[in-house]
Amino acid sequence: MHSTAYLLLADGRFPSGGHAHSSGLEAAVAAGRVTDLAGLESFLHGRLSYAAPVTAAFTAATHLTASRLGRAPSHTHSDNKVPFLTLDAELEARTVSPALRLASRRQGRALLRAGRLTWPSELYAYLPKHPDGPHQPLALGVTTAAAGLSTEESAHIAAYGVLTGPASAAVRLLGLDPYQVQNLLARLAGACDEIAASAAAVAHKSPEELPAHAAPLADISAEIHATWEVRLFAS
């Protein structure tokens, strides 16, 4: 365990760009699908059912790949990059909404910036270059590896982040009672733990075998949200 590094990365104050993203909550609020704490609970259950397994599994798989390479790099830099290219392509295929791809990459780029400066490492250079940045789960996987965390811890931070982003956005957008929102997160902790454990357990599998859950309404909402003239959150 590297408890303090783990807490640093899981902390919502870690400067990795997350505060500007509501992970679909702003769109759901505008559409009247989330208006109160019960609505937020349903929304977060949804996030746990489709987004968390994919995000956590790709984070854990990237972490495992990066950690192994960190211990035993191949001789050529390009060989080291191949598994990350595959992870990137598989996650891209699972992210059908262009708006959500962009949101993921922008958050990945922000996390990469913070990670590089917080835990310097050669591992970051293995991530595929993309003008908008690496996908967030890939950036998180490499950052957690650079920070010396375990695969389980990396999956846990990923699954937890899937919940805390929209929960924090709900406090800001709906003025929900922050104590009740924390109580809700505590009640979802068991489910979040299970998802993280499952994700860590499949981290060794080849990328195409990783979870591929999808939520068409979330994709459609994200595309509509991206066209709004006036919005508070980037996604």
Next chain:
Amino acid sequence: MLADHDESVPHTHPEPGVDPHPPLPQLDRAVRIGIGGPVGSGKTALVAALCRALADELRLAVVTNDIYTTEDADFLKRAGVLDPARIRAVETGCCPHTAIRDDISANLDAVEELEEAFGPLDLVLVESGGDNLTATFSKGLVDQQIFVVDVSGGDKVPRKGGPGVTTADLLVINKTDLAPLVGADLGVMDRDARARRGDLPTIFQSIAEDPHASQVAAWVRHVVAHSRGHEHAGAH
């Protein structure tokens, strides 16, 4: 008679060309100047005025942090003071101060994208979303910062202080033309600003009367020249 024409009120102090800070380190990138201040104090109008004044002599770009995403950027684009492609808007998730102080990643990305697309640049202006008197820029994001308040917010604002009024590299007290209409005493604001800011400069201005914000533009030229070892600024 406008109050800021009254000779008993020193409009500007100390001489804005005199910078009490140690010289900036010489940069191999554009100078970044943050422009912050409360809602409605005239930040966007100041950015537009600076673009008007400086766009022909400095290679510049603008990042806006509007609460409503693109309102300020759209205003600047409509104002026609700068190529719209050189203006980027950053979303701030209901927390404009977070985006300029606590988690500056989206702003750094925007600045770097502009430098990549249009670089080399001399100057990037980063305008914060309208916030409160405690909102200041991170030193990780900007090299110098301007804090803008206006006389219609009340002449007590400088006395109330706060990190923006107290520590900004330049304090701009805006809309001096409105002072008689709102009963603001510029002399009081001047005295309180001196008390709060020591040697740091303060500029009183009215963009309605001076659409090129000439005193602030002069301060900006000075900052850019210093960062470049007096070489590039104003040279073309």
